[in-house]
Amino acid sequence: MQTYKAPLRDMRFVLQELHADFDTKGLPGLEDFTPDIADAILEEAAKFCTERLLPLNASGDEEGCRLENGVVRTPKGFPEAYRAFREGGWTAMGSDPAYGGQGLPAGINKLVEEMICSTNLSFGLYPGLSHGAYQAIQGHASEELKAAYLPKLVDGTWSGTMCLTEPHCGTDLGLLRTKAVPQGDGSYAITGSKIFISAGDHDLTENIIHLVLAKLPDAPKGVKGISLFLVPKFLPRADGTPGERNGVTCSALEHKMGIKASATCQMSFDDAKGWLVGEPHKGMRAMFTMMNSERLSVGIQGLGAGEAAYQGAVAYAKERLQGRSLVGAKRPDLAADPIIVHPDVRRMLMTIRAYNEGCRALGAWVARSLDVMERHPDPAERRRAEDFSALMTPIVKALFTDLGFESASIGMQVYGGHGFIRDHGMEQYVRDARISMIYEGTNGIQALDLVGRKLPAHAGRFLRSFFHPMLNALDEAIEDDDLAPLAQPLSKAFGALQLATAHIAQKGLKDPEEAGAAATEYLRLFGLVALGYMWLRSAKVAHTALRAGTDERDFYEAKLTTARFYMERILPQVAGLLAGVKAGKGAMMALDEAMF
């Protein structure tokens, strides 16, 4: 049985204590989201996720989706849960009030997303994709299209998809073949095949709005010749209700390792009627504007899996009796001690815990920067926030999903053989979490984005949005007796990050393969330092609370212990990563292709 209790205390910690000093209070349009309101929203979300989504997680995985007479059926209970989700207003969370949205800040949204991903990742993909479509339309479509489609996407009666991948191209979209032919009436006829389309078809909504990348007849070659089109499953009538069936069908469902309750579709477009979103040949630009938010969301999926795995593993570690503590029986009244007494079990639990709380803190910081970037009255603040979110997006996406998968696997390991069988649901977390390392740009692509685009941008300006606050915090912490033991190893690790950055800047400029060869290790190094920074800041908040005589001593002391665990046992990995970065491309690229 999968169990889950939303980590509300820790969510409040990151939202209202850890990041409270950042200049994001009182952003125009967010005045109403006081701590009380935020708490109420998170509590409601926790209730919904635990009561409605969690019970469908294992059964949805077991049953999967079916394609019946051209229509995709989601697993038992999904349509009802979706209706409740929609009626509860959850599809409208992050959307513009102008279209019926609730205008919640990303800072809160991403925490709700974490709960959804912990309790039912497959379910979460349906509204998740809709929101992606919403963003693309809102950012780039004509007022006419916006008026016709956004309210329906926001209230969840319609849903959306992103149709990018084709059988022969995913990462390299420049190769895509789907065609769009102008019909002279402002519409286009779209023809082509798409694969891996999440929520491509299903029975949750009365209409599905596909955002499709395709090429116009006069398109330049490569990624500069891609346009974005809106293609509804049913063409809306004048009154806004779904009318005639459009030429788009789900031709097959993909059979996958995990997220089996999410309908991953092969889609056929056969002279389907569509409308251009944004300018001709500028489809990739429209994609990129929504990418920071989407990639952050996929990172959050990793965190969601990690949190679910942690809770499952803790429950079992407290309950499973096996062996005795190495220093003498702790529970002589029982046949054996619970396995949580064993150091190696502690190592596993503490590792996941340190990952999760660190990622939650970092994710919340990046989410806040999205709000600042969108709303802050001061252009300099907006720009700084934009720099920061651009820099951190690939890190969050790749790091969180790598760690989430690792955490799911560790959580399963705590169960031993009972983790490998289906009964406890731990193996589902492993299978479900694995996809997040792949979609929305594989983690290798994230690393290339970091070293190839984000580092060199504006002569390193993005980097400063992270380095400056971190340096200031380190300088301050080194002088603080309580924090110095944490700040010292972190300072060393930050030095490794600076060396690695300099190395890539220097070598990568001359030879892009050198940057490519260092990319994955560099991203991980950066990510571990960033988590370390979050742990240092968390420890500072904890010390302050303890000094002030908090009545939640246990909570803050656990923060300090976990911070110390992180610095002692996770952060030291940076030494090996720096060595990898400095090794260069030599041995990596030397082998002739035929020798593999």
Added chain:
Amino acid sequence: MQTYKAPLRDMRFVLQELHADFDTKGLPGLEDFTPDIADAILEEAAKFCTERLLPLNASGDEEGCRLENGVVRTPKGFPEAYRAFREGGWTAMGSDPAYGGQGLPAGINKLVEEMICSTNLSFGLYPGLSHGAYQAIQGHASEELKAAYLPKLVDGTWSGTMCLTEPHCGTDLGLLRTKAVPQGDGSYAITGSKIFISAGDHDLTENIIHLVLAKLPDAPKGVKGISLFLVPKFLPRADGTPGERNGVTCSALEHKMGIKASATCQMSFDDAKGWLVGEPHKGMRAMFTMMNSERLSVGIQGLGAGEAAYQGAVAYAKERLQGRSLVGAKRPDLAADPIIVHPDVRRMLMTIRAYNEGCRALGAWVARSLDVMERHPDPAERRRAEDFSALMTPIVKALFTDLGFESASIGMQVYGGHGFIRDHGMEQYVRDARISMIYEGTNGIQALDLVGRKLPAHAGRFLRSFFHPMLNALDEAIEDDDLAPLAQPLSKAFGALQLATAHIAQKGLKDPEEAGAAATEYLRLFGLVALGYMWLRSAKVAHTALRAGTDERDFYEAKLTTARFYMERILPQVAGLLAGVKAGKGAMMALDEAMF
């Protein structure tokens, strides 16, 4: 489509070049296994695995096993493949000629096992478990039982199981509840429930011989009160044919993440007739004598998965066209370059390659030591080999399976989204490989075995069986201009291993939790150094061949490149691991149980 070509060249390398200087030639009983014979066996095994087992791997996973009217049905094709396996003499490989076995050395056997695990891990478990049962009977049973059962297990007409785990106990077998009541006629009535029993029931053989751990009425508490019993599914008649049905049934099949074509059974023993194997209450000893070989075999499962993943990933990396090389198009004739041109793809392939070849070399060394330990005329040599295999067994088991799972996941990552769907078979490798980290003692238990039993044994004598040859090799290599660039980082890593060992010896003596807290990181550190040693020795062989003007320059140069990659990009992880070992148990054990 899963593909596989046995890495015969590399197998010959480890068997006849890398370990040729070890004192294992001309062992009594192995005189016939000349290099030519070994080659012929490996080639035949490769043929069988590729032609018979590989085609059933994906279909077996898809179909799984079924329990029908109390009988387990294996997937389509499995009974026929097993018959061919048996008729080919493969069940008899490692068994004593006195019972119809072929008496092959472990050095060859384990390479054949690797091929079986690469092509069909689920299938391999059936004969694998039989061999475990064979070893327990051969080592401990009466002559009467041996004569009645061994020839049938050896020729494969009967198969075997190991029934250890019960619902409430796995790692801590002292808790087990299955009872054995003497019947006064030399037999015992066995009653109890066992779970996770691989090959517990199936339709491949006419009889199944269960080796069951149970407690006699007068059994002392805990692991010192466990006895081992032989319980056949059908009681043999006087003529040796299967007779009356015994009181043992498969009550259910486990539903698992992977190895779905392997029947993992819940078994009920209800006054089943059995016979004692070995002495009363000494069942654990009988288990332990076969454990080195069995745990090495599970380690080899990890390597098998890694090799399959490597080959699958390489095939795709050469074929999939996506993007252009960062230094300019390599295949301007094509729409895009094959992804093997990208450094990050190279990183993934080289990582798996370095793991696989390193593990194959180390596994072969440990396998040879099993042969020496069993057959060498000099007792000192036998003892040294026994020390070495005892020391390396937990390392091989845990390291190989950790790396095998990691490799399977990396191999899948090379495929991007195409790895997550079932079509290419990559996700099956991930699911199948995962179990090897758990069974035959979880990897955490292996680490405890290493620090708790193997390190302190005989005042560190086991350790010397590895440290001495490694130190000699390092001393020699440092003086060799060709090898020094590899020997230098390895020497540093070896220093880290020595420091970590000293730390554990000192702290762990006073407080066993300190040893437990360091165990997993220590095992990984040790394992990475051991692989590094294999790479140094491989490089030495390669340099010698190149100096001698070999006509296989490509092969040996690839060895040198991969050795360099290993030293530059994998081995540096030891720094972080040493820091973890030295951090001690403080932060790991500090948190109150209630705070998790």
